[in-house]
Amino acid sequence: MATMGTSAAISEIMRPGGLEAAALQHGPWTAKGLLSRVLAVVERFLSGAGFERGPWLAVAFATGIIAWFWLPSWPFWASFSGLFVAVSAIGHASFPLLRSSPHVGRALTFVPLLIAAGCLVVWTRSEVVGQPGIDRPLAGTFHGRVLGIEPQPALMRDRLLIAMRNPLDGKAIKIRLNVPGKGAALHVSIGDLVSFRARLMPPAPPMLPGAYNFARTSWFTGIAASGAALGKIEVVNKAPARGNHLAQIRQALTDHIRASVGEERAGLAAAFVTGDRGGILEEDDQAMRDSGLAHLLSISGLHVSAIVAAVYLLVVRILALVPWIALRVRLPVVGSAAGALIGIAYTLLSGAEVPTVRSCIGALLVLAAVALGREPLSLRMLAVAAFCVLLVWPEAVMGPSFQMSFGAVLALIAVSTSESVRHFLGPRDEGLPLKWLRHLALLLMTGAVIDLVLMPIGLLHFHRAGVYGALANVVAIPLSTFLIMPLLAAALLLDLVGAGGGVWWLAGKAIDLLMALAHWFAARPGAVNLLPGNDAGAFLLFIVGGLWLGLWAGRIRWVGLPVALLGGVLLASAPPADVLVSGDGHHVGLVGARGEQLFMLRNSVKGYARDNLMEFAGIELQPLPLERSPNAQCNRDLCVVEVVKSKRNWRILIFRGHDIIAERSLAAACERSDIVISERWLPRSCRPRWYKADRKSLERTGGLAINLDKERIETVAKAQGMHGWWSPRSTAKPSNKPTS
Known part of the structure; x- marks a missing residue:
């Protein structure tokens, strides 16, 4: 019977069309079998990985937030969210069919749902709190109510946050106003109605692609304009005495610290206690950044943890001395x-x-x-903290503060929970000196790992990479945590009875020691290296590898190490753009042929534009005027630069004067040039061979970074999309393509 059945099957296949019919019949079986095998492999991997689900869910939520920032407009945001909600619904509907693969079923259900939720949460927050900037610059006399005061004596100014009416449409807005002069706003209190003359500007977009986006920050913080006062602030109506008690206490505490430790040390002391960084001298601030100690200047994890841990230990130890309490209360x-x-x-x-x-x-x-007797430092705790922050401030995921703090904690948890580290710190029959040496070695290793984690983040946001940060922090963190902060706290407590003088002296000496340490490390050769660090793809590669390395358990985690290292190396070795143009066309920087010198159209000793051009060029040498470039010919009206890149001789024409040029001469000059750059409007007759960047086009595109080797132009507008904080002044349709 079996033989007859086999013969019949063969005959069926051999008849015309029989082979195709058999293939179609068994095709779904083959596909289903392949799918089952893939699901089985994934399920076995997830079952044996021993990982925490919470951190990966937090990563999915953050992914949706990041996607909203990168997608250009609301149709994309809606489609993105709808797609992942549909995937989640399909995963949920298929869950009964995936009983043999429960991990896969849960992943298909919850991960897409959280990605969509992240996109929708940040979209909702943008719609609720987003504040558009004023339409154009304003100058005149304004009235408003003071919402906040930030003295900045080191910068010789005070900064006010003021609520007022927009003169253009009468809507209520908030502005940030700088008042020149040390103590210029001492007579102003929170809640006062004031009158002032000022020039107000809309929040500035990034000067160059990838630069700091003040417009985006202002959108989420509700600031519609910023500017500087042109005279004295007049108080029209004094606020009642009740005011903001916390702000008043904070300011009084800052003033008391300044009077107790002296003006030079007051900035750092106040930063530790009240978070007021306005008194830190510029050279000290720069030294702290260059030495890798800048995180000590902002109240964050280190300061809060030190205060909380000190109070916890003090309360537990004191109560433990009372037997009646110790036996009846869970300390x-x-x-x-x-x-x-x-x-x-x-x-x-x-x-x-x-x-x-x-x-x-x-x-x-x-x-x-x-309190619950659980592991205090764990990935689950980190995931819950990330969820809490991103639910309230989803925009924080794009900033260096969030990335650095959570990256550092993730590295700390990954190192401290690894089997090799636990074995290294395990109990041994050895003396106390050896035990302390092992702890010191672990502290140094942890600092080095955290520095390696934070270095690519610093490169992307600040274009700076420090070398001695780990070593400097090994000394500075214990000095700050166990000496400076306790001395400041003790001095403030003793001042209640007028006995804090001696402790203030000791605190001042400890602050001097910290600053000497910062200046010494900052002065070492190679302490700071400027690098372009503009490759977002390389940074994404580093993040993916770092998350894989930090969130998985077991040997599989090491798969992420080469990925993270590759991303970090690519980011550090990213070449600078050849030509950098600010959004108004006023500032132009050209990188020399060897990448060692920056030539600027308008050079200055110091300033925001100069610093940005140097950072994005990755050049530490002082920039030179463009006319000193060996391939430049300049007169009072324009400069012509010859650049050889990708086996092509590029001719760049840059306007720098405002005199009228005959249109025929201008058109001829443009025709002989590959790239034309001007801060003023150029007529249509100006048609360069490759690209024209004048006032009209720059209003659409924002700042430019031009790579001649790859013949690629990056624009500020490309990364902004149609988000609320980006509003090109030109209504023409943006185009990032070079002219033909």
Whole structure:
């Protein structure tokens, strides 16, 4: 019977069309079998990986937020969210069919849903809190109510946050106003109605592609304009005495610290206690950045953790001395409650900035874990903290503060929870000196790992890479945590009875030691290297590899190491653009043939534009005027530069004067040039061979970064899309393509 059945099957296949019919019949079986095998492999991997689900869900949520920033307009945001909601619905509907693969079923259901949720959350926040900038610059006399005051004596000015009416449409707006002069706003209080003369500007977009986006920051913080006062601030109506008590206490505390430790040390001391960085001298601020110690200047994880841990240990140890309490009360719960109260109070007193609030949330989660007897430092805790922050401030994911703080904590958890580190710190029959040496070695290694994690983030945002940060932090962090902060706290407490003088002297000497350390490390050769670091694709590669390395457990995690290293190397070795043009066309920078010198159209000793051009060129040498370039010929009206790139001789014509040029001569000059750059409008008759960047086109595109080797032009507009903070002044349709 079997033989007859086989013969019949063969006959069926051999008849005309039989082979095709058999293939079609068994095709779905083959596809289904292949799918089952793939699902089985993925399920076995997920089942044996021993990973935490929470961190990956937080990553999915952050991915949706990042996608919203990168997608150009609302049809894309809606399509993106709808697509992932549909994928989640399909995954949920297929869950009964995936009983043998429960990990895969959950991933298909929840990961797409959280990606869509991230996109929708940041979209909603943008619509709710987004504040458009004023339409055009304004100058005149204005009236408004003071919402905040930030003294900045080191910069010889005060900064005010003022609520006023927009003179153009009468709507209520907030502005940020700089008042020149040290203590120029001492007579002003929060809540005062003031009158002032000023020139107000819309929040500035990035000067160059990838530069700091003040317009985006202002959109989410509700600032519609910024500017400088042109005279004295007049108080029209004094606010009642009640005012903002927290702000008043903070300012009084800052003034008391300044009077106690002296003007030179007051900036750093106030930064530790109240978070007020306005008194830090510019050279000290630069030294802290160059030495890798700038994180000590902003109240964040280190400061909040030190305060909370000190209060927790103090409360637990004191209560443990009372047997009646120790036998009847769970001391970790009481200590955690006390630490939480002090942590919240410290956060509010320091101004409740986003990094401080984020650190406070993390500290509260650690205290909750301690009170419940759970592991205090874990990936689950980090995931919960990330969710809390991103739900309230989803835009924070794009900033260096969020990336650096969570990146550092993730590196710390990954190192401290690894089997090799636990074995290294395991109990041994050895003396105390060897034990402390092992802890010191681990501290140095952890600092080096955290520095390696933070270096690409610093490259992308600040275009700076430090070398000695890990070593400097090994000394500076214990000095700050165990000496400076306790001395400042003790001095403030002793001042209640008028006995803090000697402790203030000691605190001042400790601050001097910290600043000497920062200046010494900053002065070492190679302490800071400027690198372009503009490759977003390389940074994404580093992030993917770093997350894989930090969030998986076991040997599979090491797959992410080469990926992260490759991303970091590509980011550090990214070549600079050959030509950099600011959004108004006023500033132009050309990188020399060897990439070692920057030539500027309008050179200056110092300034925001000069610093930006140097950072994006990755050049530390002082820039030179464009006419000193060996391939440039300049007169009072324009410069012509010859550049050889990709086996092509590029001719660049740059206008720098404002005199009238005959149109026929201008058109002839443009025709002989490959690229024309001008801060003023150029007629249509000016038609260069490749690209024209004049006032009209720059209003659409914003700043430019031109790579001649790859014949590629990056624009500010390309990364902004149709988000609310980007509003090109030209209504013409943007075009980033070079002219033919």
